[in-house]
Amino acid sequence: MRIVDIRETVVPIKSGIRNAYIDFSQMTVSVLALVTDVVRQDKPVVGFGFNSNGRYAPSGLLRDRFVPRLKSADPETLVDESGENLDPMRIWDVVMRNEKPGGHGERSVAVGVLDMAVWDAVAKIAGVPLFRLLADRFRGGVFDDKVFVYAAGGYYYPEKDLSALQNEMRGYLDLGYSVVKMKIGGAPLSEDLRRIEAVLKILKSSDQLAVDANGRFDLENAIAYARALAPYRLRWFEEPGDPLDFELQARVVNHYAGAMATGENLFSMQDARNLIRYAQVRPDRDILQFDCALSYGLVEYLRILGMLKDYGWSPIRCIPHGGHQMSLNIAAGLGLGGNESYPGVFQPFGGFADGIPVKDGYVKLPEIPGIGFEAKGELFLVMKALTEN
Amino acid sequence: MRIVDIRETVVPIKSGIRNAYIDFSQMTVSVLALVTDVVRQDKPVVGFGFNSNGRYAPSGLLRDRFVPRLKSADPETLVDESGENLDPMRIWDVVMRNEKPGGHGERSVAVGVLDMAVWDAVAKIAGVPLFRLLADRFRGGVFDDKVFVYAAGGYYYPEKDLSALQNEMRGYLDLGYSVVKMKIGGAPLSEDLRRIEAVLKILKSSDQLAVDANGRFDLENAIAYARALAPYRLRWFEEPGDPLDFELQARVVNHYAGAMATGENLFSMQDARNLIRYAQVRPDRDILQFDCALSYGLVEYLRILGMLKDYGWSPIRCIPHGGHQMSLNIAAGLGLGGNESYPGVFQPFGGFADGIPVKDGYVKLPEIPGIGFEAKGELFLVMKALTEN
Numbered sequence: 078m079r080i081v082d083i084r085e086t087v088v089p090i091k092s093g094i095r096n097a098y099i100d101f102s103q104m105t106v107s108v109l110a111l112v113t114d115v116v117r118q119d120k121p122v123v124g125f126g127f128n129s130n131g132r133y134a135p136s137g138l139l140r141d142r143f144v145p146r147l148k149s150a151d152p153e154t155l156v157d158e159s160g161e162n163l164d165p166m167r168i169w170d171v172v173m174r175n176e177k178p179g180g181h182g183e184r185s186v187a188v189g190v191l192d193m194a195v196w197d198a199v200a201k202i203a204g205v206p207l208f209r210l211l212a213d214r215f216r217g218g219v220f221d222d223k224v225f226v227y228a229a230g231g232y233y234y235p236e237k238d239l240s241a242l243q244n245e246m247r248g249y250l251d252l253g254y255s256v257v258k259m260k261i262g263g264a265p266l267s268e269d270l271r272r273i274e275a276v277l278k279i280l281k282s283s284d285q286l287a288v289d290a291n292g293r294f295d296l297e298n299a300i301a302y303a304r305a306l307a308p309y310r311l312r313w314f315e316e317p318g319d320p321l322d323f324e325l326q327a328r329v330v331n332h333y334a335g336a337m338a339t340g341e342n343l344f345s346m347q348d349a350r351n352l353i354r355y356a357q358v359r360p361d362r363d364i365l366q367f368d369c370a371l372s373y374g375l376v377e378y379l380r381i382l383g384m385l386k387d388y389g390w391s392p393i394r395c396i397p398h399g400g401h402q403m404s405l406n407i408a409a410g411l412g413l414g415g416n417e418s419y420p421g422v423f424q425p426f427g428g429f430a431d432g433i434p435v436k437d438g439y440v441k442l443p444e445i446p447g448i449g450f451e452a453k454g455e456l457f458l459v460m461k462a463l464t465e466n
Numbered sequence: 467m468r469i470v471d472i473r474e475t476v477v478p479i480k481s482g483i484r485n486a487y488i489d490f491s492q493m494t495v496s497v498l499a500l501v502t503d504v505v506r507q508d509k510p511v512v513g514f515g516f517n518s519n520g521r522y523a524p525s526g527l528l529r530d531r532f533v534p535r536l537k538s539a540d541p542e543t544l545v546d547e548s549g550e551n552l553d554p555m556r557i558w559d560v561v562m563r564n565e566k567p568g569g570h571g572e573r574s575v576a577v578g579v580l581d582m583a584v585w586d587a588v589a590k591i592a593g594v595p596l597f598r599l600l601a602d603r604f605r606g607g608v609f610d611d612k613v614f615v616y617a618a619g620g621y622y623y624p625e626k627d628l629s630a631l632q633n634e635m636r637g638y639l640d641l642g643y644s645v646v647k648m649k650i651g652g653a654p655l656s657e658d659l660r661r662i663e664a665v666l667k668i669l670k671s672s673d674q675l676a677v678d679a680n681g682r683f684d685l686e687n688a689i690a691y692a693r694a695l696a697p698y699r700l701r702w703f704e705e706p707g708d709p710l711d712f713e714l715q716a717r718v719v720n721h722y723a724g725a726m727a728t729g730e731n732l733f734s735m736q737d738a739r740n741l742i743r744y745a746q747v748r749p750d751r752d753i754l755q756f757d758c759a760l761s762y763g764l765v766e767y768l769r770i771l772g773m774l775k776d777y778g779w780s781p782i783r784c785i786p787h788g789g790h791q792m793s794l795n796i797a798a799g800l801g802l803g804g805n806e807s808y809p810g811v812f813q814p815f816g817g818f819a820d821g822i823p824v825k826d827g828y829v830k831l832p833e834i835p836g837i838g839f840e841a842k843g844e845l846f847l848v849m850k851a852l853t854e855n
Contacts, residue, residue, distance in 0.1 A: 103564060105530075131566055132566065132569065133530070133531060134530075136526060136530065137525060137526010137527055137529065137530055138526055138527075138572065140526065141522070141523075141525065141526055142522060175492060177520055177521065177680075177681075177731060178681045178708050178709055178710075178731060179571070179681070179708070179709035179710055179731030179732060179733070180521065180570065180571030180572065180574070180731060180733050180760075181569065181570075181571050181710075182568070182569030182570050182571035182572055182573060182574070183527065183569065183571055183572030183573055184571060184572055185569070185571070291566075292566075292567045292568070319567050319568070319736055320567055320568035321567075321568055321570075321734070321736035321737060321739075321740060322736060322739075323740065323743075323744075324743060342566060342567060342568030342569060343568060344568070344569050345710070347708055347710035347711060348710060350710075350711075351710060351712065351740065351744070354712075354713060354744075355712075355740070355743075355744055371569075
């Protein structure tokens with residue numbers, strides 16, 4: 078078998094939202110189709126991939142380096158021992174050839190897009206949903222038939238008032254979510270506390286609410302927020318400071334006994350390992366949010382899970398950033414603690430299969446081969462267009 | 467004043483060399499011209515920039531994000547208080563708008579290219595060499611009139627034998643260099659030791675030779691090399707392991723009392739700070755090789771120097787990677803310990819002004835406005851072509 082074509086396009090995911098750090102009005106996504114010569118149900122198998130939100134489409138890197146390397150590789154170096162399916166690890170080695178160590182950003186997104194398309198194709202060729210394939214290969218066949226998902230929102234819309242915020246959060250509960258997350262750090266502490274209290278009023282318990290500072294705070298502010306937030310006993314307090322300021326994270330922990338979450342802006346095993354080594358994160362409560370679609374894909378994510386095991390962490394502590402179906406499959410197949418979700422935003426990339434509602438905070442996966450994009454209509458329209466000319 | 471045009475092109479720097487990690491045969495460089503409406507000597511001032519070797523041309527990122535952001539900015543937000551020159555710090559803030567924290571790779575190269583062109587223009591508009599401008603702004607006017615440079619070479623050419631390696635190194639001494647550097651880690655330890663001993667035979671003292679493993683070793687191998695290299699008392703032992711594996715670095719130090727060098731693959735203040743915090747690097751002997759042209763430019767490099775000062779490090783411990791004139795100006799103007807040089811390779815980007823020979827291991831800078839590209843004929847031909855159509 079071989080790859081016969083690789084196509085890529087850039088799609089805007091315009092949105093009026095902003096978090097404490099950036100606005101998303103210019104955000105773009107690369108969508109990639111990896112066309113194989115394998116036929117299933119009378120059609121060639123095509124794997125699809127895209128990048129997660131928060132980083133821009135890695136289009137230039139894909140076109141200049143990674144796609145040409147993959148296209149020029151000997152097809153025999155890309156397949157597994159049977160010769161009948163692609164081998165994601167061997168493909169990873171091919172696309173990362175002649176790349177120096179360190180500097181894990183942007184290219185990690187490009188490789189993440191390619192890797193997603195590869196795994197989609199691999200599961201489609203195997204004729205199984207990706208979560209089953211992962212469970213079979215890496216977890217003795219055990220998979221979770223539903224995944225915990227939480228609704229990330231509570232952005233700072235222009236002129237948003239407290240009742241609008243409450244209505245937004247009520248909407249998530251109505252959709253079946255049990256845990257919601259809101260942004261903090263885009264307003265003074267006192268205003269953020271008012272926003273938090275407004276949301277708590279519509280929830281049954283405070284562990285239904287997580288808060289996310291998106292790396293905005295310096296040490297002083299991070300500690301001020303930690304002290305002010307601690308009494309609320311929230312689900313978690315996410316990314317108080319710069320994602321690489323492990324000392325800040327370690328010092329905030331002294332003022333915050335509850336769960337903290339971080340990792341969405343660390344894009345390699347090496348960066349993830351430094352978090353574990355230096356940031357005083359706690360394997361009994363903290364949440365790790367590494368997102369494979371920004372971080373060299375599932376091949377690297379497997380290395381991260383291996384590293385975590387070495388350091389005594391369970392995969393259940395991982396709840397990836399991004400709200401996409403790739404991480405949903407990884408969560409179900411490899412036993413992660415859940416997955417993020419952005420109901421209604423980052424469309425059509427955010428969210429899961431059509432017709433499978435979230436229930437009591439959990440969602441099931443469709444029983445179709447691959448990652449499940451074909452069960453998400455609006456998204457699949459974008460993907461299908463790539464294969465139609 | 468305002469920027470009237472920004473042009474970019476990609477130039478290959480093909481080379482038969484390889485280090486322990488990658489080969490350079492596909493390496494590319496972005497060259498950028500920033501055209502202003504300021505006239506000096508009857509011509510519009512143009513600032514030039516390019517990226518350092520080891521990472522690829524960041525052309526897609528420049529075209530998709532950073533150049534459009536700069537072009538669309540209000541010109542008044544880009545100039546200093548006089549309104550008569552560009553302000554590199556304000557420009558940096560504009561081009562980094564809507565970029566999330568973390569993930570410091572690739573985009574750090576794109577911004578490094580732009581930043582170099584900005585500083586070249588700023589010094590040309592001021593009518594002084596960049597090193598004098600930096601000394602005036604940041605060092606009370608004190609500058610070094612010559613900079614220590616060392617010749618980096620000793621790559622693994624195909625079928626290179628020991629006499630060829632000795633001849634290469636003799637060539638560097640003949641050019642006026644007093645310190646040379648060779649690659650290790652691309653061959654078994656015993657062969658590398660033979661190569662080292664062959665080079666030491668043509669040197670007067672062992673502190674004229676540094677060795678560079680380019681991040682290749684795991685912990686076991688790094689310690690094996692450290693133990694084997696220690697008795698030679700070389701100038702330094704560079705980058706034994708992965709650039710982000712600070713624990714490896716910290717453990718190797720226990721087996722190596724001599725100077726170590728690292729940092730060329732860390733591309734932000736935050737990454738550099740983690741090296742200082744966690745890698746047990748020693749401010750009395752170790753060498754820091756952060757390269758501004760890969761790391762968000764001089765604006766970020768100033769932040770790195772500020773951070774180093776906070777941690778008790780002198781700028782004299784910095785000897786940047788890259789062998790380009792930008793770091794040479796920074797070294798002379800801000801009092802760094804020296805600069806790398808690659809005689810004969812990475813042309814026309816490597817090396818310094820024509821007609822100023824290296825003498826006893828030091829080189830002077832030309833007294834022309836800007837970074838000095840106009841005094842480097844082959845390089846300036848490439849740059850000038852960008853402004854001629």
